[in-house]
Each structure stands twice: as structure tokens, then as C-alpha cells.
Amino acid sequence: MSVPGDLICGMWGTTHLTLWRMTGDEGAPVPNIQDSLSGPGAAKINREDFERVVFDLVEPWLDEGISQDILLAGMVGSTIGWVDVPYVACPSTPFFECHSMQCRDAHIYIVPGMSCRNEDGAPNVMRGEETEIAGWLALDPLRREGAHLVVIPGTHTKWVRVEGGIVTGFLTSVAGELFAGFRQSGVIIPIDVELGVEPGSSFLEAVVTAQNNGSLVHDIFSVRARQVLDAEDVTSAAERLSGLIIGADISGALQAMRDGSDVDSVTLIGAPHLQRRYEVALEAFDIKAQTLDAELAATAGLWAIAQRGGLSHAG
Amino acid sequence: MSVPGDLICGMWGTTHLTLWRMTGDEGAPVPNIQDSLSGPGAAKINREDFERVVFDLVEPWLDEGISQDILLAGMVGSTIGWVDVPYVACPSTPFFECHSMQCRDAHIYIVPGMSCRNEDGAPNVMRGEETEIAGWLALDPLRREGAHLVVIPGTHTKWVRVEGGIVTGFLTSVAGELFAGFRQSGVIIPIDVELGVEPGSSFLEAVVTAQNNGSLVHDIFSVRARQVLDAEDVTSAAERLSGLIIGADISGALQAMRDGSDVDSVTLIGAPHLQRRYEVALEAFDIKAQTLDAELAATAGLWAIAQRGGLSHAG
Numbered sequence: 171m172s173v174p175g176d177l178i179c180g181m182w183g184t185t186h187l188t189l190w191r192m193t194g195d196e197g198a199p200v201p202n203i204q205d206s207l208s209g210p211g212a213a214k215i216n217r218e219d220f221e222r223v224v225f226d227l228v229e230p231w232l233d234e235g236i237s238q239d240i241l242l243a244g245m246v247g248s249t250i251g252w253v254d255v256p257y258v259a260c261p262s263t264p265f266f267e268c269h270s271m272q273c274r275d276a277h278i279y280i281v282p283g284m285s286c287r288n289e290d291g292a293p294n295v296m297r298g299e300e301t302e303i304a305g306w307l308a309l310d311p312l313r314r315e316g317a318h319l320v321v322i323p324g325t326h327t328k329w330v331r332v333e334g335g336i337v338t339g340f341l342t343s344v345a346g347e348l349f350a351g352f353r354q355s356g357v358i359i360p361i362d363v364e365l366g367v368e369p370g371s372s373f374l375e376a377v378v379t380a381q382n383n384g385s386l387v388h389d390i391f392s393v394r395a396r397q398v399l400d401a402e403d404v405t406s407a408a409e410r411l412s413g414l415i416i417g418a419d420i421s422g423a424l425q426a427m428r429d430g431s432d433v434d435s436v437t438l439i440g441a442p443h444l445q446r447r448y449e450v451a452l453e454a455f456d457i458k459a460q461t462l463d464a465e466l467a468a469t470a471g472l473w474a475i476a477q478r479g480g481l482s483h484a485g
Numbered sequence: 486m487s488v489p490g491d492l493i494c495g496m497w498g499t500t501h502l503t504l505w506r507m508t509g510d511e512g513a514p515v516p517n518i519q520d521s522l523s524g525p526g527a528a529k530i531n532r533e534d535f536e537r538v539v540f541d542l543v544e545p546w547l548d549e550g551i552s553q554d555i556l557l558a559g560m561v562g563s564t565i566g567w568v569d570v571p572y573v574a575c576p577s578t579p580f581f582e583c584h585s586m587q588c589r590d591a592h593i594y595i596v597p598g599m600s601c602r603n604e605d606g607a608p609n610v611m612r613g614e615e616t617e618i619a620g621w622l623a624l625d626p627l628r629r630e631g632a633h634l635v636v637i638p639g640t641h642t643k644w645v646r647v648e649g650g651i652v653t654g655f656l657t658s659v660a661g662e663l664f665a666g667f668r669q670s671g672v673i674i675p676i677d678v679e680l681g682v683e684p685g686s687s688f689l690e691a692v693v694t695a696q697n698n699g700s701l702v703h704d705i706f707s708v709r710a711r712q713v714l715d716a717e718d719v720t721s722a723a724e725r726l727s728g729l730i731i732g733a734d735i736s737g738a739l740q741a742m743r744d745g746s747d748v749d750s751v752t753l754i755g756a757p758h759l760q761r762r763y764e765v766a767l768e769a770f771d772i773k774a775q776t777l778d779a780e781l782a783a784t785a786g787l788w789a790i791a792q793r794g795g796l797s798h799a800g
Binding site: 195248249257285290292293296317324326341342343344345347348350351352355357358379382385386387388389390391394396398399400415418419421422423425426440461 | 564572600605607656659660663666672710711731737
């Protein structure tokens with residue numbers, strides 16, 4: 171394949187597709203983003219439409235003759251995606267051999283997701299986050315040494331343990347889905363309440379509650395009771411709900427992921443407002459987290475997977 | 486007022502109103518239910534419509550001249566109800582002085598709900614369940630001695646501690662709302678999956694997971710991962726989700742409510758299918774729960790509150 175030099179890459183999530191046109195030099199961890207495009211998420215289209223959606227978008231780029239290689243990560247490789255690519259089991263490097271196929275005149279490469287099992291045999295899966303981990307690793311060679319936690323907050327927050335450059339295990343919390351669900355039902359907090367960018371004081375108070383041996387399924391109702399009994403305003407209530415959920419997420423994840431030992435660093439990769447909430451909450455657990463821009467992690471990861479020979483024309 | 490003899494009673498919940506026409510003898514714990522009627526829940530009507538809804542329903546009973554006393558419990562006394570009746574704070578007997586008012590030719594009595602605060606100051610509220618507790622106490626004088634837990638499963642499951650006939654504190658879990666929310670979102674389990682009456686094997690397996698120091702916010706995603714990775718069928722997945730949530734509910738509630746000491750009995754009051762799930766799950770915690778029919782608890786409670794002089798025409 172034609173990397174380094176130029177490449178078309180995409181992160182195809184459940185709700186959204188982003189495509190990048192990249193160029194770069196061999197050995198450079200960060201590609202130059204020449205252009206980007208948006209498209210529909212994997213959940214929004216049928217299996218037979220993936221090819222058309224991609225080629226409709228990248229046709230002008232292909233016409234310029236810059237690349238015939240298209241590397242895609244995320245839900246594109248899932249049961250709701252273009253083709254169902256089997257997960258790579260942990261422990262594994264995140265620089266994978268990709269699934270490859272010929273389509274029209276282009277070579278399509280799809281990053282497999284990762285799976286793992288915890289000690290009880292309970293399974294876990296991810297698609298897309300492993301590429302951000304690859305980017306995080308590629309951006310600094312020192313990260314290939316020691317034990318690190320990478321937290322990727324979202325609808326389904328991922329907690330990923332990386333040791334010696336190998337993904338040894340990960341955990342998923344339904345933190346984002348929980349908050350969205352309670353907002354939608356309107357019983358615990360009103361439907362239309364919005365959170366600010368900077369977490370409020372009741373957010374931190376709730377994180378501490380969760381940290382002190384809280385029970386999420388019981389603590390949540392107090393958010394409603396405080397509005398009824400103590401006239402707590404709705405914004406403060408929403409902050410409290412957010413703090414209880416993120417606090418429970420951090421508390422449970424640290425217990426499961428630290429594995430008795432300390433980690434050398436914790437890094438947050440996510441949307442700025444969520445990153446900030448987790449950053450503030452982690453401070454209550456005495457953890458100073460580093461942050462990494464999600465688009466930078468994703469594009470560096472795709473670039474690195476291509477460079478490290480994870481791509482091959484053998485399908 | 487005219488009790489014992491005859492009485493019109495109602496349990497006015499968020500989604501549903503049930504009215505009973507009762508007769509009975511002084512000292513009898515169980516009234517004779519002569520007739521019953523259904524109406525809209527408190528969330529479905531405006532404040533100014535409560536009077537019309539009640540009198541439209543009970544007019545034929547009033548015309549027979551059997552009673553001019555109407556005793557109502559539940560959300561009818563809340564901010565979304567007919568009048569906002571302040572909560573009675575724990576510790577308290579559940580045989581309350583009711584809020585009374587004259588309306589048309591009838592005396593209306595409204596049972597106040599109860600409030601409490603846990604050690605951290607987090608508040609809790611209930612309306613309606615205190616009347617079921619009153620019924621549970623009235624049905625057996627022995628329950629006025631010792632320490633007991635009464636569990637009322639539902640959208641917001643209540644765990645109520647009763648000591649020496651006094652409600653000393655209670656806890657609310659959002660167990661039912663959580664399960665409903667995940668079913669509605671369709672990501673963790675499919676939207677249309679139904680649970681059977683008798684809990685399946687993955688239900689109990691999940692209860693044990695929750696019991697062994699589980700983290701609900703992390704365990705839930707394994708329900709999805711098992712379907713993706715292990716081809717677990719959707720019914721088994723829904724049973725697993727139910728077991729994780731009910732297991733987390735029981736685990737957290739026992740920790741908070743046992744208060745270091747044992748309880749003399751645990752009683753379940755709820756819809757049969759939910760009662761059965763909690764019964765099976767509690768067995769995993771080595772607790773043999775007694776069960777009490779919810780309608781019997783409610784009607785005996787209303788009857789007892791009326792008999793014990795909780796009603797008065799002074800408003």
C-alpha cells in the first residue's frame with residue numbers, strides 16, 4: 171500500500187462517520203490532515219449502502235489520484251457495519267493486521283475491534299477506541315513502557331489498561347447512556363435541563379458521595395428527593411446526577427483496573443465537556459489525568475496502524 | 486367520622502387511581518371490599534380536576550348514603566396532586582393525622598407521605614408506601630415488636646425499616662426505572678424483549694455477580710457484550726440485566742438498612758412478577774422473604790389509618 175505518502179482514513183461510529191484525507195512522512199507520528207468530510211453513522215444505513223456512502227464522499231479525492239487506500243475503524247466492522255470483522259482478543263498490540271478487501275478500484279482496510287474477558291469470564295468489546303489507543307501510543311514512545319490507564323468517556327465509557335505497549339484489558343461503563351436515560355424519562359431530573367461546561371459544586375459533592383462507598387442505584391433517587399424536600403434547583407440536581415454516575419464509574423473502574431498495582435499515568439481522550447468532568451472527578455480520587463484531543467488520537471492512530479504494516483493487500 | 490362502619494378509600498398513584506368502598510367492624514384488621522373503581526393517575530390530570538374526577542367516580546356510592554368520608558393516599562398529596570400535604574419525618578408511626586378538608590358534602594382526608602434523611606444528610610421521600618406499611622403492621626400485632634424490613638418493589642423500589650412499630654428510615658432504589666430505561670433505549674437489550682414470570686437461570690447468575698462486589702455501571706455492558714461475543718439469546722440477556730439491577734439493589738440496600746444488626750423478618754409487597762424476582766434474588770443472599778399482596782396491604786392500611794383515629798375533621 172501507498173503509506174507513507176497519502177491515505178484516506180475514516181472513523182465510522184454508530185451515529186457519525188468522519189473521513190480524513192491525510193498526507194505525511196515516514197516515521198512522523200502526526201499526519202497532515204488535508205481535508206475532512208462527514209457522513210451518516212453505521213446505525214443509520216443498511217449493510218448494502220456502506221460502499222455507496224464511502225465512494226460518494228471520497229470520489230473527488232480519488233479523482234485527484236492521491237490514494238487508492240481507504241482505512242476505516244469503528245462500527246464499520248461490526249454486525250451493523252459493512253462487513254463483520256472478528257475482534258482481536260486481549261492481550262494484544264493495538265497495531266493490527268486489518269481486514270482488507272478490494273472494492274471498485276480501491277483497497278478497503280477495516281480495523282478489527284478488540285475483545286477481552288475479566289476474571290469472572292464476563293466479556294467486553296470495543297470498536298474504534300483501540301485506534302485512539304494506537305494513536306496515544308504512537309504520539310509518545312515513552313508510553314510503550316510501564317502501566318497506563320486510558321479513559322475514553324462517552325455513551326459507553328471505556329477504561330483501557332495498557333502495559334508495555336500492549337492492551338491487557340478494558341472495561342466499559344454505561345455512564346453516558348445512564349445520564350441520557352434519566353434525562354429522557356424526566357422523573358429524576360427535568361427533561362430540558364442542560365449542564366454547563368464547567369461542573370458545578372453539587373457535581374463534586376456527588377462524586378465524593380460515590381467515592382465513599384456509595385450505591386448508585388440508591389443514591390440516584392436522592393437527586394429527586396432533594397428537589398422535592400430541599401428545593402434544590404434543577405441545574406444543581408443535574409450536576410448531582412452527573413457526579414453520582416461519573417463518581418460510580420471512576421470508583422468501580424479503579425477498583426477493577428488498578429489490579430492491586432499503581433499505574434504510571436491516566437489519560438483522558440474525549441469530547442472537551444466530558445473530559446473536563448472526568449478530570450475534575452478524578453482529582454477527587456487524587457488522580458491527575460492528562461488529556462489528549464480525540465480527533466488527534468484517532469487520526470494519529472489510523473496513521474500509525476497504516477504505517478506499522480498493519481495494512482496488507484492479502485484479504 | 487363514620488369509621489368503623491363504612492368508608493370510601495383510594496390509592497392515588499402517579500399513573501393510576503384505585504378507589505374502594507369498604508365496610509367492616511371495629512377492631513377488624515381487614516375491611517370488606519364492597520366495590521372498587523379505577524381512574525387516572527395524578528400525573529395525568531391537572532390540580533383543578535382532582536375534585537371532579539373523585540366525585541364523578543364515587544357519586545353512585547355517595548347517593549346510596551353509605552359514607553361522606555373519603556380517605557386518599559399516594560401522590561394525591563404531592564406537588565402534582567390535589568393539595569400539597571407536607572411529609573411526616575421519620576422516625577414516626579405510619580398511623581398519621583391526615584390532612585382534612587371539606588369538599589361538596591364530603592370530608593376528604595389525605596394521608597401525608599413520609600420523609601427521612603440518611604447519615605450523610607441525603608433525603609428520601611415516599612407517598613403511598615407508608616400506607617402499605619400501616620396495613621402490614623395492622624394485619625399482625627406481632628410486627629409491632631422487633632426490627633423488620635419491608636421491601637416494596639416497583640419503578641422506585643422502597644426499602645423500609647420498621648422497629649417497634651415505628652418507621653425508622655427508608656431507602657429508594659431506581660431499579661424499575663433503570664430496567665425500563667435500558668429496554669427503551671435498545672442498546673443493551675432489544676426494545677421488544679419480555680421477561681417471563683419465573684426468573685431464568687441467567688437472572689440468578691447475575692444476582693450472584695452483583696452480590697460479589699459487582700459494579701452495576703460496569704457490569705451492565707457485559708449484557709450487550711455477551712450477545713455480541715457469546716451469542717447469548719435476548720431473553721437470557723434481559724434476565725441477566727434484571728438480575729444485575731435487582732442484585733445491586735439488594736446488595737446496596739442490605740448494607741445500608743441492616744445497620745450492623747440483623748432483622749427479624751423481610752417482607753415483600755408488590756406485583757406478583759416483581760415479588761417473585763426479589764424473592765428468588767433474596768434467597769441468594771440467604772434471606773427467606775415473606776410476601777404480602779399489595780392490594781391487601783393498601784386496603785388494610787387505609788382501614789387501619791381511619792380506625793386508629795388518624796382521621797379528624799379538624800383541617
